[in-house]
Amino acid sequence: MATTSNAASPPGLPADPVPRTRPLARLGLLLTLPALLLVGLALLLPLGLNLATAIRDPELAATLPRSAALLRQWDGAGLPDEAAFAAVADELHTALEDQRIGGLIARLNFERAGMRTLLLRTARATPAAPVSMALPAIDPQWSDPATWRLLRRASLGITPLYLLRAIDLDLTADGTPIAQPAGQGVFLTLFARSFAIAIVVTGLCVLIGYPVAHAIAGLPRAWGRTAMAFVLVPFWISILVRTTAWFILLQHDGPVNAALLALGLIQAPAQLMFTRFAVLLAMVHVLLPFVILPLVGTMRRIDRGLLRAAASLGAPAWRRFAFVYLPLTLPGVGAGALIVFMMAVGFYITPALLGGAGDQMVSATIAGYVNGSLNWGMASSISVWLLLGCGLIVAAAYYLAPIRR
């Protein structure tokens, strides 16, 4: 920038009158407004809402409003008074009659297995006064303070439960976080697997994309355009179509197995489908253009004179590459790798179609909570942790890798 402004007003000539730049600057600011608005509406707002959904806990207060108010006043010691018992019994009964008990049941049963049975059994009954005696007769869990403390916690409106469950932790009856029993948690495994697959895919994409981009950047204009078309055309085809194509190619009696058998490389058809190999293959294929495109752009802008200068100073080919060319292409590598990594981490159609049960990624679980069990708290919590993990990994890569200029 400094050189441009010097060029615009060389010494001896009058500088541009100041007032002319002011409206321009204001116009520039005005032009960035849509972008700022977009960032606000399309990024910060959903992000905030997502975080809010992860901790929101509205079901008990919405389904049993009187009970919720009474439970919030209760000190949590021993058992609550008769009024709370009566309110819970009465409101559960009405909620079942009005067919609106589902959300509360799902919420409480999610925290403690068996709550579904307890709540429905209670809701179907019409206990006589004193209710504090009648409810324990229906189910002894009503004389357990832990049941009441659970209800009290659920009446508060916010809960850490979803965020804890999403990293394999749990809440005790008293509301303190503990680790889930070994073998019950699954999310840490899923996070680790997702990040591992994304990192491997990113690495493979850079390794394969770099020479391709170098070759394309070195071609004459016309040829370069044709080569770019070869990269871009598959890019315009839907991910689903490309994934399904791999499905057909890799299946038991598919062309790949047929070719390998015909060449005598294998004796029986290999298991290619539903493997990690198939997932990586298809993901690299789908994501390769995202690393080639920025790399070609970067490589085309490199001044070839720098390489000739290095050669004239006696640097052999590998030195010219390692100390001149490679550092100059690193911004392109960084941009491409970042895009590929962020996209790979969120993949789930490809692993779902081509991978086995052990190749599923964490976003499939998010989709499952949204489409399957309608548990938005879990879906939001997992995505909060996923976003945080991505942020940490990208930040680490940014500080460790020599990408910064």
Next chain:
Amino acid sequence: MFRKLALIACLVATPAIARDLTVVAGGGGFQDNARKHLFQGFAQATGQKVVDDIYDGEQAKIAAMVKNHDVTWDVVMVEAPEMVRGCEDGLFEKMDWSIVDKAKFIPNGTATCGAGAVGWGVTLFYDTKRIPQGPTSYAQLWDTKTWPGKRLLRNGAKMTLEIALLADGVAPAEVYKLLATQAGQDRAFAKLDAIKPDLMWWKSGAQPLQLVGSGDVAFAVGYVGRTAKAAQDGAAYPLLWPTMLFSFDFWTVVKGSPNTTQAMKLVNYMTDAAPLRALAQDWAVSPATAAVAQDPAIRAKNKAMVAEHAADGLFIDTEFWVQYGDDLERRFAAWVAR
């Protein structure tokens, strides 16, 4: 120009216009034949236009419709535990027994929010062109030395855990008693663990036939109706009736449907004997309508009727899955993803 504007006006106005009566089921050959005899039969009889759609049993879709007051499905065929829970959760209307004739169903063929639709089952099957002599029981299915290859089961706890216990030598009558205990659940998961690398999981009912057909899996547990149809069309798939698990699906009306009365009438039509008899000519349907289910002529014609083999199979316990479904499905999801 004017035409374009009119078109846009039409598009904008569409949501306000009452939509067609929409009925949704699990697809496949049953739905192709039900479309002809049940859905369009009702349309012809009443002049009410009926369209149909397919889903994979995702209760969440219905829940989202009801919650957002944007109900685009009217009549849905659901599995029994989903019907019971959806009724409690307010996803389905209570059946209007003044429109639907309650007397025509087999015992247990009706519930607060459901009218018995059709029986369905799953059995083990494989391609005898690839494997001449395969396993004939779930115990043998676990023998991966004698019969190598992938085994395809449904992606979920329901049916899978029963199969695991049957494979472990538990008597069919004991399966649900055992599954209701922690020890029984652990035993089922341990049994699945034993052959986990050889197990694969299907989500849509078409996948067992596709993957056995392509040779990607050696053995699969898939829907009886579809397997029987494939066998009828020339595939060499034996139906192993002793491995059958079966249940009934129910017709339900989605809560808040704008066409509740027409929907109830459709349910009543689809469970009447006459259209079901017509359907039975094309498809081995096993209805919950007593007059058809117990008709000797139809039973003799449709050997693949689930009701014909009820004595061989295991009836999937609705109450058990209503009560334990949440926890076991969650545990299964964690197990399968590990």
